Every structure is written in structure tokens, then in C-alpha cells.
Amino acid sequence: MTSLQLSAKDEMVEKFLDAAARGDLSQVSILLSHVPSLINQTGYSGWTALMLAARNGHHHVVEALLAYGCDKFSVNSSSQTAYDIAKFWGHRHISNLLNRTDDGCQRVLPGSDIRQQENYFSREMLDRLSAKRTDKVWMEAKQIDSGSVYLLFSKLCPMVNSSQDNDDAGGETKLCRFRYEAVKDLVQKPATVLIFLGVEKRKKSCSSKTEEEAWEPPAWFAINTDEDAAELLKRCRENNCFFPKIPNRDLLKLNEEEAGVVAQARSVLAWHSRYSFCPTCGSSTKLEEGGYKRSCLNSDCRSLQGVHNTCYPRVDPVVIMLVIHPDGNQCLLGRKKMFPGGMFSCLAGFIEPGETIEDAVRREVEEESGVKVGPVQYISCQPWPMPSNLMIGCLAVAISTDIRVDENEIEEARWFPRQQVIDSLFRGIHAALTVPPRQTIAHQLIRHWVGMNSNL
Amino acid sequence: MTSLQLSAKDEMVEKFLDAAARGDLSQVSILLSHVPSLINQTGYSGWTALMLAARNGHHHVVEALLAYGCDKFSVNSSSQTAYDIAKFWGHRHISNLLNRTDDGCQRVLPGSDIRQQENYFSREMLDRLSAKRTDKVWMEAKQIDSGSVYLLFSKLCPMVNSSQDNDDAGGETKLCRFRYEAVKDLVQKPATVLIFLGVEKRKKSCSSKTEEEAWEPPAWFAINTDEDAAELLKRCRENNCFFPKIPNRDLLKLNEEEAGVVAQARSVLAWHSRYSFCPTCGSSTKLEEGGYKRSCLNSDCRSLQGVHNTCYPRVDPVVIMLVIHPDGNQCLLGRKKMFPGGMFSCLAGFIEPGETIEDAVRREVEEESGVKVGPVQYISCQPWPMPSNLMIGCLAVAISTDIRVDENEIEEARWFPRQQVIDSLFRGIHAALTVPPRQTIAHQLIRHWVGMNSNL
Numbered sequence: 051m052t053s054l055q056l057s058a059k060d061e062m063v064e065k066f067l068d069a070a071a072r073g074d075l076s077q078v079s080i081l082l083s084h085v086p087s088l089i090n091q092t093g094y095s096g097w098t099a100l101m102l103a104a105r106n107g108h109h110h111v112v113e114a115l116l117a118y119g120c121d122k123f124s125v126n127s128s129s130q131t132a133y134d135i136a137k138f139w140g141h142r143h144i145s146n147l148l149n150r151t152d153d154g155c156q157r158v159l160p161g162s163d164i165r166q167q168e169n170y171f172s173r174e175m176l177d178r179l180s181a182k183r184t185d186k187v188w189m190e191a192k193q194i195d196s197g198s199v200y201l202l203f204s205k206l207c208p209m210v211n212s213s214q215d216n217d218d219a220g221g222e223t224k225l226c227r228f229r230y231e232a233v234k235d236l237v238q239k240p241a242t243v244l245i246f247l248g249v250e251k252r253k254k255s256c257s258s259k260t261e262e263e264a265w266e267p268p269a270w271f272a273i274n275t276d277e278d279a280a281e282l283l284k285r286c287r288e289n290n291c292f293f294p295k296i297p298n299r300d301l302l303k304l305n306e307e308e309a310g311v312v313a314q315a316r317s318v319l320a321w322h323s324r325y326s327f328c329p330t331c332g333s334s335t336k337l338e339e340g341g342y343k344r345s346c347l348n349s350d351c352r353s354l355q356g357v358h359n360t361c362y363p364r365v366d367p368v369v370i371m372l373v374i375h376p377d378g379n380q381c382l383l384g385r386k387k388m389f390p391g392g393m394f395s396c397l398a399g400f401i402e403p404g405e406t407i408e409d410a411v412r413r414e415v416e417e418e419s420g421v422k423v424g425p426v427q428y429i430s431c432q433p434w435p436m437p438s439n440l441m442i443g444c445l446a447v448a449i450s451t452d453i454r455v456d457e458n459e460i461e462e463a464r465w466f467p468r469q470q471v472i473d474s475l476f477r478g479i480h481a482a483l484t485v486p487p488r489q490t491i492a493h494q495l496i497r498h499w500v501g502m503n504s505n506l
Numbered sequence: 507m508t509s510l511q512l513s514a515k516d517e518m519v520e521k522f523l524d525a526a527a528r529g530d531l532s533q534v535s536i537l538l539s540h541v542p543s544l545i546n547q548t549g550y551s552g553w554t555a556l557m558l559a560a561r562n563g564h565h566h567v568v569e570a571l572l573a574y575g576c577d578k579f580s581v582n583s584s585s586q587t588a589y590d591i592a593k594f595w596g597h598r599h600i601s602n603l604l605n606r607t608d609d610g611c612q613r614v615l616p617g618s619d620i621r622q623q624e625n626y627f628s629r630e631m632l633d634r635l636s637a638k639r640t641d642k643v644w645m646e647a648k649q650i651d652s653g654s655v656y657l658l659f660s661k662l663c664p665m666v667n668s669s670q671d672n673d674d675a676g677g678e679t680k681l682c683r684f685r686y687e688a689v690k691d692l693v694q695k696p697a698t699v700l701i702f703l704g705v706e707k708r709k710k711s712c713s714s715k716t717e718e719e720a721w722e723p724p725a726w727f728a729i730n731t732d733e734d735a736a737e738l739l740k741r742c743r744e745n746n747c748f749f750p751k752i753p754n755r756d757l758l759k760l761n762e763e764e765a766g767v768v769a770q771a772r773s774v775l776a777w778h779s780r781y782s783f784c785p786t787c788g789s790s791t792k793l794e795e796g797g798y799k800r801s802c803l804n805s806d807c808r809s810l811q812g813v814h815n816t817c818y819p820r821v822d823p824v825v826i827m828l829v830i831h832p833d834g835n836q837c838l839l840g841r842k843k844m845f846p847g848g849m850f851s852c853l854a855g856f857i858e859p860g861e862t863i864e865d866a867v868r869r870e871v872e873e874e875s876g877v878k879v880g881p882v883q884y885i886s887c888q889p890w891p892m893p894s895n896l897m898i899g900c901l902a903v904a905i906s907t908d909i910r911v912d913e914n915e916i917e918e919a920r921w922f923p924r925q926q927v928i929d930s931l932f933r934g935i936h937a938a939l940t941v942p943p944r945q946t947i948a949h950q951l952i953r954h955w956v957g958m959n960s961n962l
Contacts, residue, residue: 172862180873314860321859324816327788329781359822360780363859366815367823367896401896403819404770404889406628417636428884433860440823440857
């Protein structure tokens with residue numbers, strides 16, 4: 051190696067370390083994609099890019115470096131790991147990221163990473179208090195309680211307001227919350243569907259112990275109405291309220307807590323909108339138990355004897371899976387015609403009666419792509435209220451590699467190399483491949499796979 | 507230690523090793539429950555009980571010894587492990603049991619034991635060929651094909667015959683299989699529900715290649731009819747045919763393959779029996795797509811526009827969980843009033859709309875027993891066709907231990923020490939605690955926990 055080459059290399063290392071120290075994720079990614087060997091290079095006092103990013107609190111850069119496969123255990127000349135550095139400087143979210151091994155519960159459940167991914171639509175800010183659903187006195191008192199919170203749905207979409215004037219680019223939206231007085235007239239109309247969601251889990255911070263004890267957690271309700279949407283919007287003082295038009299897109303702009311409430315409310319309301327008649331005898335039904343039951347009004351109906359699923363809300367289990375190539379370095383993604391250009395996602399499909407999760411994964415992958423699957427591993431799940439799916443997310447290992455697409459289901463399926471998937475995750479729209487947004491379990495499965503094969 | 511004590515101990519070791527060598531599981535268990543330290547004792551040439559049981563092909567004793575926590579890696583004076591011995595003597599099922607570590611797929615899916623438990627009702631002997639469901643020509647040809655197999659259901663139970671004259675004690679039952687000619691009259695009746703199950707997966711062993719190529723896998727159908735059960739039984743030449751009366755009990759006597767077919771057939775037939783009317787408008791519906799769809803006959807119905815779950819069979823996801831004490835050595839089991847005396851099982855409950863598997867586990871355990879749960883780990887699942895549940899089996903770690911039972915749900919819940927659970931599994935009815943039978947996922951979750959903490 052000539053001294054000139056050496057110096058060019060040194061310069062690049064310096065540029066790379068500097069980008070990591072400044073938190074310039076885009077520059078870090080570009081340099082790594084050109085010169086992957088930069089990843090564990092050290093500069094002054096043996097500091098790596100990971101240590102510099104950890105020192106300066108750049109969470110995204112730390113995350114990307116880990117995903118690119120950097121060595122998180124290397125030490126600098128003071129024998130500190132990146133974890134030690136993050137901890138010392140008080141960047142707790144980074145030290146947590148770097149320290150994904152010790153966990154007291156591992157002893158009780160060995161052989162598994164029990165650190166559960168929390169997906170969008172999954173957070174439960176309410177305690178459902180299912181035992182209260184049959185307590186009519188309590189329920190009626192809560193309905194008219196001035197502390198109770200009402201969410202207002204029209205065509206199964208909640209009224210929201212946007213935190214920015216121009217929210218089309220992806221600004222956060224917030225649920226409009228009403229008091230009983232503001233929706234009393236709607237609640238009293240027979241065509242309105244009212245359901246009980248639960249009571250708030252966490253107590254507000256109170257100034258005194260007495261105040262804390264006196265605090266009653268607010269109850270939450272949701273109502274769905276057929277009234278004119280424009281009229282409904284007039285109930286809000288703010289003028290930036292609206293009903294989302296495309297649930298698949300617009301409901302992904304809520305914060306995590308509100309998304310969880312909407313997942314619950316929308317699924318139950320959708321069930322009421324489609325299941326007003328008894329499927330066993332065709333008669334009308336009435337809503338009961340805070341919205342968690344519909345009973346047939348025909349006193350001779352079989353559905354009134356014993357316990358049957360016809361009376362209860364439906365949850366449809368779906369498998370969604372990232373299929374990994376037998377070589378471990380590629381994954382199978384497919385695209386539907388309706389996807390935006392360049393977007394590919396995980397394959398998915400409904401679980402059939404009498405089928406396990408694992409067999410549904412194998413059947414769906416083979417039906418859609420022609421690829422045969424061996425081992426299947428459950429990763430995490432996600433309620434998807436369109437209208438009431440439970441997405442069960444898995445990794446699956448292919449045992450064949452030839453692709454033969456079922457064109458009724460998907461337009462194209464392809465093996466993508468790991469590096470290209472990482473580029474897509476961390477460089478976003480600049481990459482040739484686009485993966486679904488972070489709110490989808492497909493995105494999280496892809497991230498999980500990428501992270502799993504690195505030093506995470 | 508006096509020489510007398512030594513000799514008594516020697517005698518007991520000898521008795522223990524002898525019981526293992528003879529395959530006397532009951533004796534092995536009794537001795538271990540009195541003197542747990544016997545487990546790894548050695549006799550002549552350093553042979554342990556495990557080695558002796560492995561040598562002589564006593565699978566159940568090997569399994570029990572592993573569950574009791576014996577050291578499977580110890581070697582005798584010829585440096586052989588129990589695995590080496592089992593392999594040498596050709597006991598493959600035992601060497602497989604002893605060698606649960608190496609697996610090529612582990613490289614692709616690190617951090618997980620991807621060896622999947624196969625539960626009862628889970629085996630798929632048929633390829634469902636879902637793409638053929640809309641192919642009317644193919645479907646009609648298969649229906650009248652003399653090679654096709656028909657199963658006959660009355661009140662959602664399949665006609666079976668018992669392999670023993672006196673089967674009440676738990677003998678195996680077999681599905682009665684009919685040819686088209688034998689059920690043609692029933693198939694043609696409008697009240698009969700006919701569904702397509704799939705075609706046989708495995709080819710029969712053929713004497714020549716040509717014969718193999720010519721072989722068409724038989725198609726399977728199931729029909730459910732309201733006709734008089736006694737009349738239906740006359741269709742069978744054998745006189746030991748019957749329709750099971752208690753599905754929860756009687757359907758557990760089939761072999762694994764037939765149980766899988768019944769899981770599929772019964773779930774779909776049960777859906778037809780309860781969902782004959784359109785839940786969206788109350789009109790009648792008609793069966794389509796080989797029994798996997800019901801379409802509304804009212805041409806104005808909303809359910810005919812777009813894709814909605816009302817037209818498709820329902821699968822109800824249920825969580826079932828073994829809750830482990832924070833100390834790792836006890837598990838929480840509950841009993842319902844209807845259980846036989848002494849029987850305790852895992853807690854379970856339906857997943858609600860907008861809820862994850864993990865949160866459903868936490869909610870159900872707290873509702874039923876008052877115990878709070880932290881980490882949850884998915885283990886395996888089981889279709890349970892009563893009528894169409896998908897049992898999602900998990901281990902869960904408690905973060906509180908006080909029990910407060912919801913008496914509407916269960917009669918009693920208790921923490922059971924690991925040793926007592928092992929005794930129940932391996933000594934059966936002689937134990938103070940009875941756990942559900944092996945065909946249930948509850949049983950398998952308990953076994954999994956017990957095995958997990960041993961050297962398995």
C-alpha cells in the first residue's frame with residue numbers, strides 16, 4: 051500500500067467518524083455503502099463511530115451502525131465500550147439499545163428474547179374493565195359522568211384535528227374528545243351505536259395523596275353515527291377538525307396511545323355496522339354488555355341457548371411473514387398492484403379454520419409466491435382495525451428459492467439482499483426499494499430481521 | 507456415614523438403576539420422589555439410569571429422567587453419553603430426544619428454538635388447494651370421482667368406528683370414509699352442506715414410476731346432514747359405527763392425521779350451521795367456493811360490495827397460558843366447576859378486538875386470578891374445533907403472586923410446585939393433581955415448561 055492510498059483511506063475514516071459524531075445519518079450510510087470496511091475503524095484514542103454517536107446522543111446513528119453489523123463490544127484506549135460511554139453521558143435510550151442481553155426474566159423463560167416489540171395500534175392506555183360491561187347501573191352512571199370522554203366516529207372514522215395547518219405531509223393528528231353534554235343528543239338517538247372502551251389506566255400526577263385517592267379514572271366511550279359529517283364537525287370549537295378519508299393511511303398519524311384506543315373502538319364499531327342481524331336466524335339483534343355482545347331478538351333462536359360466537363365481536367387472525375432465503379442473507383418481499391411504485395412488503399393472509407399459525411404461513415407463502423417454507427418463528431403481533439384483524443408476525447425460513455407468483459394475489463415477488471433492505475430502512479426514499487412505514491408490522495418484521503443478524 | 511448407611515444407599519441406587527434398565531417408569535418415579543439425589547448416580551462402569559434406559563429403548567423413562575433434570579452430558583467409563591448409546595443401539599426416537607441442539611435452521615433464525623411442537627388437531631394430511639375452490643368444473647368432477655373420499659357429519663360430529671369392541675376406556679376411533687355412490691342421495695339434498703377439504707398430500711407407494719405419475723391424489727369432502735342418525739349408521743357395513751356424543755372428549759380418540767381433517771371440517775361446517783343468514787341485512791345466503799364463502803342472496807346488500815369478513819368462515823383466536831411464578835419453580839393452574847375432581851389446567855380466554863396476544867394474556871390472567879403478568883412468550887398453537895378456536899399457547903411470567911379468583915370464571919386457582927406437576931405428568935392418576943390429557947395444548951404447555959427447565 052502506498053502512502054498516498056493510506057492517506058486517502060485515513061481521510062475517509064476521519065470523514066466517517068466525523069459524520070457519526072455529528073449525527074449525520076445520511077452521510078454515515080452513504081460512506082458505509084461505498085466502503086463497508088469503515089464500520090469498525092477507530093480514530094483518536096481508539097474511538098469507533100459507534101462510540102462517538104453514543105457519546106453525542108445520536109440514537110438513529112447508533113441504531114443504524116448496529117444494523118450494519120458493527121462490533122458493539124470493542125473498547126477504546128480507556129477500555130470503555132460504546133455502552134459504557136452512553137451510560138456515563140446519561141443517554142439512557144442509547145445505553146438500553148446497546149445493552150440488550152441481561153434481563154431478570156430470561157432466567158424464568160430461557161431460550162427466548164422476551165423483550166417484546168410494541169407495534170402501532172398495540173398500546174393499551176385503557177383498562178377494559180370487562181366485568182363492568184354487565185353492570186348496568188355503573189355503566190349508566192359513567193355515561194352521564196361529566197368526567198367521561200367520548201370519541202365521535204362517522205363511517206367508522208374518528209373525528210380528529212391536525213396539529214399542523216398543512217398535515218398532508220404526515221403531521222400528527224389528535225382525537226377530538228367530547229364530554230357527555232356535547233354529544234348527549236347523539237347518544238340518545240336510537241341509530242347511534244355506543245360502546246364502552248374502558249377507564250384510563252394511569253393516574254394523573256396529583257399534588258396530594260388525598261387528591262390522588264379521590265381521583266376517579268375517566269371512563270371512555272365511542273359512538274358511531276350516520277348523521278351528516280359536516281354537521282358533526284360544527285360541534286368542535288377548533289376549525290381544523292375532520293374525519294379521515296383513507297383509514298389505512300390517515301389513522302397512522304395518531305400518537306401511540308390514541309392509536310391503541312382507535313384500534314379497539316373501530317374494530318368493535320365495525321362489527322356492529324356489519325352484524326346487525328342474527329346470522330343464525332336472520333332476525334334483528336340488540337346491543338348489550340357495553341357493546342361487546344349482540345343478542346338475537348327472536349326468542350326462539352338457537353343463538354340464545356348456550357354460548358356461541360355469533361353474539362360476540364369477531365377478530366380475524368392473519369399471518370404476516372418475512373421469508374428468509376436459506377442463505378440467511380436475503381428476504382422475500384412482494385408487491386400488490388395497488389402499492390406505490392417501488393414499494394414491497396411482507397406476504398400475508400388469513401388463517402383458515404383448523405389451521406395453525408405455522409401452517410398458514412407455509413400455505414400462504416407457497417400459494418402466493420411458490421416458495422416452500424420450513425421453520426416458522428413468531429415475533430410479535432399487531433391489531434389492525436381494518437376492520438378487525440390480528441396480524442400475527444413471523445419470520446420463516448425458505449427451503450426452496452424459485453419464485454412463481456399467483457397473479458391474483460400479488461404482482462411481483464423478489465428476493466432482496468440484506469444490504470439493500472438496510473439501505474431502504476435507513477435512507478428511506480433515496481433507496482431503490484421502499485418498505486412500508488414504521489407503523490406497520492411488516493416494517494417491524496423487516497427491522498427485526500436486519501437487527502437480528504447484526505450484533506444487536 | 508456408617509457402612510450400614512452406605513450399603514442402604516448402594517442398594518437404593520441399584521434398585522433405581524435396575525428400574526430404569528427394565529423400563530419401570532412407575533418405580534423410577536417413586537424412587538426419585540423419595541430420593542431426588544438418585545438421579546445422576548452411577549453403577550457398574552459409570553452407567554447412569556439415563557444410559558441404561560437409553561440402551562434398552564425405554565423412551566418414556568428417558569423422557570421422565572430428562573424432565574426430572576438429569577445430566578444428559580455425563581459419560582460412562584467408555585466415554586459414551588446416553589445419546590451415543592441410544593444411537594449405537596439404533597433407538598432413533600431416543601437419540602433424537604437426547605440430541606435437541608443442532609439444527610441447520612438455527613443459523614438463519616438465531617435465538618429461538620424453532621423445533622415446533624405439533625399439537626393434536628394440527629396435522630395437515632390434505633393440501634387445501636384453495637385456488638381450486640372457485641374452479642366449478644374441477645370441483646364438480648371431483649365430487650363424482652369414484653376415488654374421492656366423503657366424511658359424513660351429523661350434528662357436527664363425524665361418523666366413526668371404534669377399533670375395539672369396548673372403546674369407552676379410550677380406544678382409538680377411525681373416521682368412516684365413503685365413496686360418492688354411497689352418499690350420492692345425501693349430497694343431492696338441498697339441506698345437506700357439502701364442503702371441499704383438499705386433496706391428499708402424500709403419494710401412495712407405487713410399484714412403478716408410471717404408476718406413480720398416473721396416480722391422482724384423492725379429493726376429500728365433508729357433508730353435514732340433518733337426517734336421522736340411526737338411518738345414517740345403516741350406510742356402513744361395519745356395525746361398530748357411531749356418532750360421538752361429547753366432541754370435547756370423543757374427538758380426542760382419532761389418530762393425528764384424522765384429527766387434523768376433523769379440525770378443518772368441523773370448524774367450517776359449524777360456521778355454516780350458525781351463519782346461514784347474512785349478518786349485514788338478515789337475508790338468506792348461499793354456499794360458494796367449496797364451502798369457504800357464503801354470499802348474500804339480496805342483490806342490494808352492502809356485503810356484495812368490496813371484501814368483508816361477513817362472507818368468510820370465522821376463526822376465533824384464544825390465548826391459553828401457563829403462568830410461571832417469579833421464582834421460576836411454580837406454575838399457576840386453575841379449575842372450572844365442570845372439571846373432573848383434582849383436575850387443574852392453564853388459564854385461557856378470547857382475544858378481544860384491538861388487543862395483542864400478549865395483552866390478552868395479561869388481561870385474562872389478571873381478570874381470572876388477580877395475578878399480574880409481565881413477559882409473555884409464544885410457544886405453539888392448536889386449532890380447537892369447538893367450534894372454531896385457534897388456541898394460541900404462551901408461557902407468561904408473573905410479577906405478583908397473590909391469587910384472587912373471579913368465581914364467575916373459575917372455581918379455584920393455585921400455585922403448583924414444579925415437582926408436583928412432574929409427578930402428575932409421569933404418574934398420571936396416582937398423583938394428587940391431574941392435568942388435562944396429552945391432546946390438549948394445556949398439557950403440552952405444561953410439558954414444555956417442565957422440559958424447558960431440565961436439561962432438555
